[in-house]
Amino acid sequence: AQSVAQPEDQVNVAEGNPLTVKCTYSVSGNPYLFWYVQYPNRGLQFLLKYITGDNLVKGSYGFEAEFNKSQTSFHLKKPSALVSDSALYFCAVRDTTSGTYKYIFGTGTRLKVLA
């Protein structure tokens, strides 16, 4: 069965410091992996995705994520955090080999960037 784990409910980081939001997954085949961000009173917005190819993917707002197949991880990173990055972040996975169209989302990590 597919699953996604975001082990940290909240991550605090000082503005200007690098940030990492962790995600690990479990699928039986090859995954499509996504990160979304949710700002208060707004819908989820797509940040980036890994489909195939280069393990380091770059996305919106300076975010990037590294796909690590051996560790089944897809951590979200940014070299220098901004206060405006404070939001709820969700990792999502879809198993491409089991015939399902279902995307599984993690429980979310709240990022708080302190000025």
Add this chain to the structure above:
Amino acid sequence: DTGVSQNPRHKITKRGQNVTFRCDPISEHNRLYWYRQTLGQGPEFLTYFQNEAQLEKSRLLSDRFSAERPKGSFSTLEIQRTEQGDSAMYLCASSTGLAGEQYFGPGTRLTVT
């Protein structure tokens, strides 16, 4: 491109009543998803359409829930005989292509009293 829209944004209903929500996806998107989100949780998959065909439905979805997407355009999600446990945010998302990212609507918040 006006994005994904959902109506109503809020719905308060009494237990036992039926409710229907509407989702208008981005016009060129052939894939449409419904999710349910409760506080402290990520979106939970409910069902998926490719054009007008409903291709997958969560086993968690009871027979009180039904969804349609006539003509492959807008979609409706109906909940019959609502229960308090149905209170949640119902999200709609659309995408295109096999690996396309999903564009989410603002959601419909359902409160069952």
